[in-house]
Amino acid sequence: MSSAQDKLKQEAAQAALKFVQPGTVVGVGTGSTVNYFIDALATMKQDIEAAVSSSEASTVRLKQHGIEVIELNNVRDLPVYIDGADEIDKHFHMTKGGGGALTREKIIAAVADKFICIADESKQVGRLGGFPIPVEVIPMARSYVAREIVKLGGDPEWRQGFVTDNGNLILDVHNFDILDPIELERQLNNIVGVVTNGLFAARNADVALIATAQGVQELTL
Ligand SMILES: O=C[C@H](O)[C@H](O)[C@H](O)COP(=O)(O)O
Known part of the structure; x- marks a missing residue:
């Protein structure tokens, strides 16, 4: 231990x-x-x-x-x-x-x-968002998804060198002001190229x- x-x-x-x-x-x-x-x-x-x-x-x-x-x-x-x-x-x-x-x-x-x-x-x-929100992304969509995340108010950081079990990439998104986790989960999942995101709301x-x-x-x- x-x-x-x-x-x-x-x-x-x-x-x-x-x-x-x-x-x-x-x-x-x-x-x-x-x-x-x-x-x-x-x-x-x-x-x-x-x-x-x-x-x-x-x-x-x-x-x-x-x-x-x-x-x-x-x-x-x-x-x-x-x-x-x-x-x-x-x-x-x-x-x-x-x-x-x-x-x-x-x-x-x-x-x-x-x-x-x-x-x-x-x-x-008390409120989610201190821990960055991971977003799993199809590799060819990484830059596009990052730009769309910035429009939603987040600061995406590519988890370089990491590949998911599904063969995809992760963007860790910092500095979201998360007032409505269910709505943010939906908005992130609506970006083309996103597989899903780490908000379980x-x-x-x-x-x-x-x-x-x-x-x-x-x-x-
Ligand atoms: O991808 C990892 C999972 O969502 C884990 O459940 C989460 O990161 C918590 O992990 P730990 O128990 O190591 O803090």
Whole structure:
């Protein structure tokens, strides 16, 4: 354990196990907090049918634990999706995609009945936007999309040297004044060449498990 924050991430991840329904497929997110969840899920791998994964990195970790990973296209019922966040507000709107996995995460979140967000308390914010908003972009559209984002009031920065699992690029957008996350999510997705963006507002979380020094808070809207 490298830090107090890691300990909190691990506690939030452990608390998510109670939302895993035996005999079902589990949706698994991406990131350092989810890595702890995958490790915890391994303790009950005999009880679940399989997992669907939001990234190549999570798939590798799941398989290392002997957890079967199946294609989302073969899944009809997905009771829960468990994932971290870079920021979460009081409406459970989130910014995600610090690790670049936003698109696959958003697809699985759309399929799942319940989104369980696991995070340490540092991720709670009054208003989204302190963490830059990642935007996944088709490579040939990078400059055009960047110019359109400037018109919306953001400062895009190309995450150079990074390619998503889908073969695309990321623009991290700084300095958005986010009054209406659902509207900004929609506006960004309307730019031609954008695959999706890291605002998870139209589809927010259903439950937030926030780890604090005093224990894990289970919050619902
Ligand atoms: O692309 C990455 C994901 O959206 C992560 O869930 C997010 O960045 C939070 O990651 P971490 O748990 O490492 O802070």
